[in-house]
Amino acid sequence: MPKQPRAVIEDVFAFSPNRKTLGGTAYFIVRKDANILVDTPVWTEENRDFLRERGGVQCLFITHRDAIGQAKQIQADLGCPIVIQEQEAYLMPDLQVKRFKHEIVIGDGVTGLWTPGHTPGSSCLYLNRAGGILFTGRHLLPNADRAPAPLRTAKTFHWFRQLESITTLREQFTSETLTRICPGGSTGYLRGQLAIEDAYHQLGQLDLTALRSVQALM
Numbered sequence: 344m345p346k347q348p349r350a351v352i353e354d355v356f357a358f359s360p361n362r363k364t365l366g367g368t369a370y371f372i373v374r375k376d377a378n379i380l381v382d383t384p385v386w387t388e389e390n391r392d393f394l395r396e397r398g399g400v401q402c403l404f405i406t407h408r409d410a411i412g413q414a415k416q417i418q419a420d421l422g423c424p425i426v427i428q429e430q431e432a433y434l435m436p437d438l439q440v441k442r443f444k445h446e447i448v449i450g451d452g453v454t455g456l457w458t459p460g461h462t463p464g465s466s467c468l469y470l471n472r473a474g475g476i477l478f479t480g481r482h483l484l485p486n487a488d489r490a491p492a493p494l495r496t497a498k499t500f501h502w503f504r505q506l507e508s509i510t511t512l513r514e515q516f517t518s519e520t521l522t523r524i525c526p527g528g529s530t531g532y533l534r535g536q537l538a539i540e541d542a543y544h545q546l547g548q549l550d551l552t553a554l555r556s557v558q559a560l561m
Contacts, residue, residue: 460505
């Protein structure tokens, strides 16, 4: 049975990895006006009740196609619209979906950002709270040093575009506006931590020139 969601900071929770999304980690953001679920947790009665007890979900934000999981059942149970980048939206033809192209404002201090590369519609969600938190899906994952890094696999859509998306994030944020990254996978590398700290500085340490020569992992 999955463990109870854990608090990253006050009113931001991380769920246990979900086998139905290749071990992906989903997050829940509690807000005064509209709660947001980032990607899909394993859909159990316990997780459903956890969300309902905190006001339900008013928006389900999907970071990439492999995080869709049981979105259909979640929408049916909670009545929440789904926000997803337009190039992934075709994978959800029968659901209530709001598409976006480059950027979408979901609420006060909450913005969806298109960061293509891992998949065509890979996206991040930015929360302007506690110094700035970026929910990165599989665009950026922790490595063995608990630092954010892109991972090139045999299924990576476009490696160079993924690196360009990292450059865009570096230009968009500062050390004052981005302090944590909440990755959508490989959270075991965090060794008990629930976020990558000192995020903007660590993002700046990535050697994008060297990464351009990285070969795909099978």
